[in-house]
Amino acid sequence: MTRTPEQITAEIKSxxxxxxxxxxxxxxxxxxxxDDLGNAIDPQAFIDMSALPTADIPGDIDTSxxxxxxxxxxxxxxxxxxxxxxxxxxxxxx
Numbered sequence: 591m592t593r594t595p596e597q598i599t600a601e602i603k604s605x606x607x608x609x610x611x612x613x614x615x616x617x618x619x620x621x622x623x624x625d626d627l628g629n630a631i632d633p634q635a636f637i638d639m640s641a642l643p644t645a646d647i648p649g650d651i652d653t654s655x656x657x658x659x660x661x662x663x664x665x666x667x668x669x670x671x672x673x674x675x676x677x678x679x680x681x682x683x684x
Contacts, residue, residue, distance in 0.1 A: 610661040
């Protein structure tokens with residue numbers, strides 16, 4: 591069963607910050623959604639990427655990297671397309 595963008599968006603907004611891979615997968619699923627005519631939808635019409643749920647992002651993390659969200663285990667959703675996951679140490683360049 592195909593889920594609607596609205597259903598996926600609701601899950602994104604209620605992400606529990608436990609595993610950032612879940613958030614990445616939801617965003618990827620939203621990116622694959624098509625409208626009734628088969629055209630790609632604009633995910634920005636459904637979610638504000640700068641307002642994703644996140645655990646606290648440490649102050650020494652440069653979010654312009656970009657870092658979109660962090661989970662409770664110290665993993666960050668990063669990259670222009672929000673498709674990569676790195677540890678906070680990797681983001682720091684350590």
